[in-house]
Amino acid sequence: MVDNSTPAAVGKRRRIVGDERVALGADLVRRYTAGESIRALAAATGRSYGFVHRVLAEAGVQLRKRGGPRRRKATAEQGAAAPGGASGKRAARSVD
Numbered sequence: 001m002v003d004n005s006t007p008a009a010v011g012k013r014r015r016i017v018g019d020e021r022v023a024l025g026a027d028l029v030r031r032y033t034a035g036e037s038i039r040a041l042a043a044a045t046g047r048s049y050g051f052v053h054r055v056l057a058e059a060g061v062q063l064r065k066r067g068g069p070r071r072r073k074a075t076a077e078q079g080a081a082a083p084g085g086a087s088g089k090r091a092a093r094s095v096d
Helices: 018-033 040-044 051-057 074-079
Strands: none
Touching: 018 040, 018 051, 040 051
């Protein structure tokens, strides 16, 4: 059974207003700024992506750009082991 008293366990299709919305917003802001995605927050709360996005925007959060965090460029050691890196198909082709 789901405990509806916690901000993370919000019933689907139920309007969230007033103090409950503020509490849920604070929880979502904390988790989003800690690195969770809007999709992960939506799944965890049982709410839609749009709802979570709207609550974060109402709270004044600066939303991250699409595509997730940038990855660092691979070093020579990592590039050799990484798929599609220096040891990928291009390196295996012989040059005539």
